Each structure stands twice: as structure tokens, then as C-alpha cells.
Amino acid sequence: MNKFSRLAATVSTAAIAACVATAVMAADIYVIGGKPDDPFWSRVKKGAEDAGIVAEAQGGSVTWLGPQNYDNLGPDAAELIRQAIDQGADAIVGPDWVPEAMDPAFKAVVDAGIPLVIYNAGGIEAADRLGAMNYVGAVDYKSGFAGGEYLGNAGYKNGACVNTLPGAANIEAFCSGFNDGIKAAGGTGSVLQLPATAFGDATAVAQAVRAHLLQNPDIDAMFAIGDGDTNATVSGIAQAGKAGKVHVCGMNFNDSILNNIQQGTQDCAIDQQGYQQGFFAVSILNNFVNYGVTIPTREILTGPGVIDASNVEQVIEGVKAGAR
Numbered sequence: 001m002n003k004f005s006r007l008a009a010t011v012s013t014a015a016i017a018a019c020v021a022t023a024v025m026a027a028d029i030y031v032i033g034g035k036p037d038d039p040f041w042s043r044v045k046k047g048a049e050d051a052g053i054v055a056e057a058q059g060g061s062v063t064w065l066g067p068q069n070y071d072n073l074g075p076d077a078a079e080l081i082r083q084a085i086d087q088g089a090d091a092i093v094g095p096d097w098v099p100e101a102m103d104p105a106f107k108a109v110v111d112a113g114i115p116l117v118i119y120n121a122g123g124i125e126a127a128d129r130l131g132a133m134n135y136v137g138a139v140d141y142k143s144g145f146a147g148g149e150y151l152g153n154a155g156y157k158n159g160a161c162v163n164t165l166p167g168a169a170n171i172e173a174f175c176s177g178f179n180d181g182i183k184a185a186g187g188t189g190s191v192l193q194l195p196a197t198a199f200g201d202a203t204a205v206a207q208a209v210r211a212h213l214l215q216n217p218d219i220d221a222m223f224a225i226g227d228g229d230t231n232a233t234v235s236g237i238a239q240a241g242k243a244g245k246v247h248v249c250g251m252n253f254n255d256s257i258l259n260n261i262q263q264g265t266q267d268c269a270i271d272q273q274g275y276q277q278g279f280f281a282v283s284i285l286n287n288f289v290n291y292g293v294t295i296p297t298r299e300i301l302t303g304p305g306v307i308d309a310s311n312v313e314q315v316i317e318g319v320k321a322g323a324r
Helices: 003-010 013-022 039-058 073-086 099-111 123-130 140-153 169-184 204-213 226-239 255-263 274-291 312-320
Strands: 026-032 061-065 091-094 118-119 133-135 158-163 187-191 223-224 249-253 267-272 299-301 305-307
Touching: 013 026, 013 099, 013 133, 013 226, 026 039, 026 073, 026 274, 039 061, 039 274, 061 073, 061 140, 073 091, 073 099, 073 140, 099 118, 099 123, 118 123, 118 299, 123 133, 123 299, 133 274, 140 169, 140 223, 140 249, 140 299, 158 204, 187 204, 187 299, 204 226, 204 299, 223 226, 223 267, 226 249, 255 267
Parallel strands: 026 061, 026 091, 091 118, 118 133, 133 299, 158 187, 158 223, 223 249, 249 267
Antiparallel strands: 267 305
16 A cells, blocks of 8 residues: 555545645655657656656655567556556556556556556546546647648648557557548548557668558658657658658657758657656656645646747757757
């Protein structure tokens, strides 16, 4: 049983409020996130660790748990959630990537009296369904929609979303949103679905994109679900001899993505502000466990934001300053 639930079991709610107002409980917060070499998740982890500086100063800690790969994402993530419970977490942060596999583990968190924040994937719907305090992150469907709408409004009519993590709820929502966004702007959308082993495999993604474009010459827009896959998509377009003819938007960004936008090989990137996701989620739980502070705005949105040629220089300056 975690520290907060042990306290709740022995004193009244009024007494809890009095205790947390006068004493720090030293929150040990566990954060479930992506694999260590995933560029997007490294920014989320940095945000969580920066918020953890405050937790550590108060005697607590922040522990990051991530899978080694995404081949068995839902069950592996569920096991990490249970591991956090077993290790005595006082609070847990996690993305609801694959609800059918992960929801039972999240419900075990709540049943154990451990405060929970859902972040990055699942939205406020998952937070409500699971009994979590808050949702922190972008709305996956709206992020994809923003990419599709952007490319559609630019005049491109036939788009394909490159899905390298089929079955992950947030990725499916990206692609669904993209297709609806380009349709809303007068185009049509489809999905190029690859096995999960292709995620982060630049060669596999580039080859699949090249083959798909050669088989479907009418495609003039593509959307990728992560920065690594976006770079691979740009490469596959070039390999198909379609550079300048097939336009690209993708989720998240890194230095090479910003360079793509500067050079004109990529039209836009959709920013979820991953650093903010980790930072806010850990801060919310640390303040709750220590002081009983709650955030009444339960859905805390960190995106989507669009990065394109009009603001890429400002984003680059933000990266240099450590703020993006």
C-alpha cells in the first residue's frame, strides 16, 4: 500500500488536509513512458525529470519505466504499471496507449488508492473511464486532424498516413484525424499500415513509402506518426523520385525535422510539447501527494501546435534556449 493510501485508511479527510498542509510526504512518483532511444520520449522524460528536481528536494523521487521496444506495446506497458504498484509508488503517470491491454492495470492503480494521471495518450475520456485525476497532453485525433487540414488547405488532395504502430490507440487516432482533416479540406485520406517492427526502422519505412508511392502515383501528401518515421518518409519520397511532388507533415520534431522545414522538404510538424507533458504530470502529482493540491481543469492540453516555414526560426531559437 502506498503512503497516501495508508494515511487515508487511518485518518479522516479533514485530518488528511491538515497533515498535508503542514508536512511534506516525500512523493515517490513512477512515470511510464516510451523507450530510452525514442527522440520524442526523451523530451517527455526530460520534463518529468526536471519536475522531479522539486520532488527530490522534498525527499521524494521520480522513476522512469519504459519498454525496450514497441513490439508488444500494450502488455509490456501494463506490466510496467504493475511493476510500479509493486515497488510502492505513491503516484503514477502513464499513457493509455492500448486500452484493452492497459486499462486493467490502470484500474489496479486506482483500486490501490494510488493517485493517477493519464498523459500523452487516451485523452480525458481515458482519465474519466479509469478514475484518474487529470489528463495531460494533446488530443491525438485533433493532432492528426491539424496535419491533414494543413496539407488539404495547401491544395493537396490525396493523403496517406504512415502507421508503424498498428493497434496503439493514439496512433490510430492520429491517422483517423489526418484522414478526416484532409477530407474536410476537400481531399481524400488512406492509411499505409506497417508492422510494429517498422517503427523507428528508417530503412523499412523508407522502402515501404517508396513502394507505396510507386503503386499509388496519385498520392500527393503523407503524414507520419513520429519524427523518426517522418525523416524516413521524406527519404522514401525522394527514393520514389517524388521529392517536391509529395508533401509531408508529421508528429513531433527534432533538429533534422526543423532542417527539413527550413529546406522545404517537409511542410509542417505537429507539436505535442512533450516536455510539458512530463513536467506538468509529475508536478500535479507531487503537489497532490505532498499538499493535497488539485487542478480543477482536468484536461490540460499541450497541443496541437503547427510548426512550418512561418515559425520554424522561432522554434529553433527555443530549442537553443532549452525551452522546446
